Amino acid sequence: MRSEMLTSILSELNGTSADIEASGVVSTDGLMMAALLPQGLDEDRVGAMSAAMLSLGDRTAQELARGELQQVLVKGNHGFVLMIHAGKEAVLTVLAKPQAKLGLIFLDAKRAAEQIAQLV
Amino acid sequence: MSEKALAHLNEALQHLFTLTGYSDKDPEILASHRETTHQWTETIVQAFYDTLFTYEPTAKIFNEGERPTREQMLRDWYEGLTCGNIDQNWWRHQWFVGLVHVKRGVSNLFLIGMMSRIQQLFLDKCLETLPPDEAKELFGAFKRITDVVTGLIADGYFENYFIALERTVGFKTALIQRMLDMEVNKMLEEWRNTTAA
Numbered sequence: 001m002r003s004e005m006l007t008s009i010l011s012e013l014n015g016t017s018a019d020i021e022a023s024g025v026v027s028t029d030g031l032m033m034a035a036l037l038p039q040g041l042d043e044d045r046v047g048a049m050s051a052a053m054l055s056l057g058d059r060t061a062q063e064l065a066r067g068e069l070q071q072v073l074v075k076g077n078h079g080f081v082l083m084i085h086a087g088k089e090a091v092l093t094v095l096a097k098p099q100a101k102l103g104l105i106f107l108d109a110k111r112a113a114e115q116i117a118q119l120v
Numbered sequence: 121m122s123e124k125a126l127a128h129l130n131e132a133l134q135h136l137f138t139l140t141g142y143s144d145k146d147p148e149i150l151a152s153h154r155e156t157t158h159q160w161t162e163t164i165v166q167a168f169y170d171t172l173f174t175y176e177p178t179a180k181i182f183n184e185g186e187r188p189t190r191e192q193m194l195r196d197w198y199e200g201l202t203c204g205n206i207d208q209n210w211w212r213h214q215w216f217v218g219l220v221h222v223k224r225g226v227s228n229l230f231l232i233g234m235m236s237r238i239q240q241l242f243l244d245k246c247l248e249t250l251p252p253d254e255a256k257e258l259f260g261a262f263k264r265i266t267d268v269v270t271g272l273i274a275d276g277y278f279e280n281y282f283i284a285l286e287r288t289v290g291f292k293t294a295l296i297q298r299m300l301d302m303e304v305n306k307m308l309e310e311w312r313n314t315t316a317a
Binding site: 028029030031044045047048051052055056058059 | 288295
């Protein structure tokens, strides 16, 4: 039931912009809770990497006195990976195309993360 | 020591005690022979460090002039163990030796090799000195205790790696374990494909 509700939130998120290619909700120990990913992406690995990146981002922000972590952004030749907290126990990961308007992606992801935080 | 680490240590001890067959009688057996086993201290300590200092990979772990200090630590450890003064604090100390080993570059390969060496030296002495049944009983007790020690130090080595990772980069142990499990499955598949070819 909760998994379906999470998938519904992700589905809505993916639908807000043609530039969002995929998204997933991962626990902080790397377990995928819900995902809408393209074929060929290993859910387990995406889950583990997302959790690892956000954990590292948290620690880096603290150690380097940047305050509380807001997001981690990875920029590649073929697009972006955005990771943000969705409550204390979950991470929202969003994959976006290289031409994506990041401001809108951040906003939509933040809203989705707040909804997810209510559920987990 | 954190609650989590203490719980882990207690679980490790339970596994090792059960699987080695260790019992509370083992320290008593050692204690009852301590006058004899303390006569073997220098032979064991010298052979131990002669081995380490004549093998280049282990010799380079030590600093200039460090040998006398190391010998004294081993003497103290051996005589403490063979007195049978073994309690929860003593086991906890053995587990923390793993952390020291991480810092000093003493791999689990070196640990296992040298514990085997100590056990062999002790066995030789038991067989030279005591009647067969008594030698078997004494060596059995010594081997079970030192095997638990080996397990604790090796476990402490890895566990403290994970703890250090969690503390520095924030990776939860469960996350690291998950990543390891995924990668190990891949590596096993690669190995199987290589051996099948």
